[in-house]
Amino acid sequence: xxxxxxxxxxxxxxxxxxxxxxxxxxxxxxxxxxxxxxxxxxxxxxxxxxxxxxxxxxxxxxxxxxxxxxxxxxxxxxxxxxxxxxxxxxxxxxxxxxxxxxxxxxxxxxxxxxxxxxxxxxxxxxxxxxxxxxxxxxxxxxxxxxxxxxxxxxxxx
Amino acid sequence: xxxxxxxxxxxxxxxxxxxxxxxxxxxxxxxxxxxxxxxxxxxxxxxxxxxxxxxxxxxxxxxxxxxxxxxxxxxxxxxxxxxxxxxxxxxxxxxxxxxxxxxxxxxxxxxxxxxxxxxxxxxxxxxxxxxxxxxxxxxxxxxxxxxxxxxxxxxxxxxxxxxxxxxxxxxxxxxxx
Numbered sequence: 001x002x003x004x005x006x007x008x009x010x011x012x013x014x015x016x017x018x019x020x021x022x023x024x025x026x027x028x029x030x031x032x033x034x035x036x037x038x039x040x041x042x043x044x045x046x047x048x049x050x051x052x053x054x055x056x057x058x059x060x061x062x063x064x065x066x067x068x069x070x071x072x073x074x075x076x077x078x079x080x081x082x083x084x085x086x087x088x089x090x091x092x093x094x095x096x097x098x099x100x101x102x103x104x105x106x107x108x109x110x111x112x113x114x115x116x117x118x119x120x121x122x123x124x125x126x127x128x129x130x131x132x133x134x135x136x137x138x139x140x141x142x143x144x145x146x147x148x149x150x151x152x153x154x155x156x157x
Numbered sequence: 158x159x160x161x162x163x164x165x166x167x168x169x170x171x172x173x174x175x176x177x178x179x180x181x182x183x184x185x186x187x188x189x190x191x192x193x194x195x196x197x198x199x200x201x202x203x204x205x206x207x208x209x210x211x212x213x214x215x216x217x218x219x220x221x222x223x224x225x226x227x228x229x230x231x232x233x234x235x236x237x238x239x240x241x242x243x244x245x246x247x248x249x250x251x252x253x254x255x256x257x258x259x260x261x262x263x264x265x266x267x268x269x270x271x272x273x274x275x276x277x278x279x280x281x282x283x284x285x286x287x288x289x290x291x292x293x294x295x296x297x298x299x300x301x302x303x304x305x306x307x308x309x310x311x312x313x314x315x316x317x318x319x320x321x322x323x324x325x326x327x328x329x330x331x332x333x334x
Contacts, residue, residue: 049186063283063288089293
């Protein structure tokens with residue numbers, strides 16, 4: 001167990017180093033550095049399957065970091081920067097796709113499923129409760145009642 | 158009525174399975190392009206063959222449909238593709254090149270060795286034109302019409318099959334327009 005923990009700790013520490021090995025940029029303010037970090041972690045690298053621009057070592061990710069830095073320094077807003085990239089690479093680069101007709105299912109599908117599930121659950125609970133609370137003779141029709149007493153009579157003369 | 162309700166889970170399962178089945182045949186590396194229907198972006202870059210000379214967008218619009226090929230000497234797939242480009246150029250297809258994030262010397266050597274299918278080549282050492290074209294690797298090839306409007310993009314090496322199945326019909330259509 002102790003050994004496992006040690007291995008785990010080492011790999012975590014290495015992970016930290018690997019992430020820190022990223023090219024350096026100078027920023028005119030701390031706020032800008034924060035925005036750069038935010039943007040590069042929210043945008044997806046077009047070349048790699050599932051890495052953001054901040055973490056990727058692909059040459060294209062380096063170019064995009066440089067481009068984002070340049071745009072930040074020239075005073076563009078976050079929205080403008082994202083738009084600039086989406087114009088060229090499409091919605092693929094956004095980890096957070098815009099809400100539009102094409103993405104409605106993506107955004108609201110899970111809520112619809114959750115709602116459907118809750119509704120089904122509610123219906124089942126209400127029905128059960130109704131059955132449990134009903135007086136016993138209300139559960140059977142007159143015909144069934146008669147048949148029941150016949151059966152009972154036979155069994156227990 | 159109750160029977161019908163029992164079919165709902167099956168229906169949900171079938172819909173999800175349908176989506177997942179389709180997903181099996183999608184290429185995750187194909188991220189599409191936003192460039193179709195747009196003109197070639199404006200650029201002003203040095204010619205590869207003659208670095209003194211600066212080429213612009215107008216130089217890539219010859220008044221006939223053309224291929225604009227993004228290539229580099231660091232890209233092994235480009236080497237595999239090169240022979241095909243030579244053949245296309247021989248058949249009279251206009252091919253223009255963007256030497257993407259590469260060294261000019263290495264690129265000129267490559268063209269001397271392997272032949273030069275390109276009418277013109279620009280050097281894009283920092284990938285700026287590539288960025289404006291939404292390029293994320295090499296080789297990538299754009300098919301442009303006689304007015305320089307991008308009509309199609311192909312990511313990966315063009316070979317005989319790709320040309321015949323995807324590009325040639327479009328190229329022919331553009332020629333006849």
